[in-house]
Amino acid sequence: MRAIYATDLSAASEAAIENETCLECLQRIGVETIHLVTVVPSNVHAGMPGMDLEGRRERGLRQYANVMENAGFDVETHVVRGTPHRRINGIAETVRADLTIVGSRGQSPLENRVIGSTARNLARSTVVPLLVNRIERAEDEPEVLHEHLFQRVLYATDFSENAERAFDAFSYLRHATQEATLVHVRSPKDQGAEDPEDRLADLASTLEDWDIETETRVRQGDPADEILAVEDEVTPTTTLVGSRGRSRLRRLMLGSVSEEIVARADGNVYLVPPPRTA
Structure with a gap:
């Protein structure tokens, strides 16, 4: 598998990249090659006083690449200019990546938490599965919030094709997953359909055959609110x-x-989009 690892070379990105447990989880699901990508904003020009952004970012990426190569990955680095989510998606398509990884500061003091613009725009437009890796909001030495990326997975489904495609990701995530919770939030569309408890039980049986300890939940209410609950x-x-x-x-x-x-x-959060179109 090939992964895009998007980084802004911040302390938060460094925390994620240097976490050996996270890197081991990527190896467990089959990632062999990592494309490290950082984007220089298009409104920042090399001729501006004191600016050597491309050079500085090349050196920063080289340090991160050394960490990943020492962990056993093949690594390529990309310093590009433009709009971050567009350039990241473009590289993902060019190298036929299997997933994109982006860090995001978690647990904002704001009541309604927001994620960074790059992570948000990638969530809207990603061309491959997207892993949003939460980093704590500490200012000096932040750490990843969960070192074992896929150890305990919460899978949310409305039994649509989109949800089925996400469930198929367990075919490789299972190598790093020990526990799973399957949740469905009832909607008016459930009337007359097969009992969601039975449908979840069928999915749970598949995971249990892979030695993943699984439980199911059926909720009622606003889908996002109930899944987050x-x-x-x-x-x-x-x-x-x-x-x-x-x-x-x-x-x-x-x-x-x-x-x-x-x-x-x-x-x-691991977000699985529709398959690429030709």
Whole structure:
């Protein structure tokens, strides 16, 4: 597997990249090659006084690359200029990446937590599965909030094609997953359909065959609120959800359940979008 690791070379990014447990989790799910990417904003020019951003970022990436190479990964570095989420998505498509990883400061003091603009825009537009890796908000020496990325997974499903695609990610996540909680939030569409308890039980059986300890939850209410309530109860290391894709309307509007989860979850989020189009 090939992963894009997007970094702004901040202390938070350094904490994530130098965490050996996180890197081991990536190896467990099959990641062999990592493309380290940092983006120089297009409004910052090399000719500005005191600016050598490309050179500084190349040196910073080289340090991160050494850490990852020592951990056993093949590493390529990319310093590019432009709009971060567009350039990250572009590189992901070019190298045929299997996932993108981006750090995000967690647990904002604001009542309604918001994530950084790059993580938010990637959640709306990513072309490959996106791991939003939560970093604590400490100013000096931040640490990742959950070292074992996929050890305990909360999987949210509405039984749609998007959700089924996300569940398929367990085919490789299972190598790093020990426990899973499967949650469905009832909606009017459930009327006349197969009992969601039975459908969750079928999914749970698949995971238990892979020696993943699994429990199921059926909730009632606002989907995002209920999924986040379960996250608070079971404290997963990562919440796994599907995304509906990259329409122009979605890029202009917030509010989908998956974007709510990415923005408000306390822990890591693994977002699985529709497959690439040719």
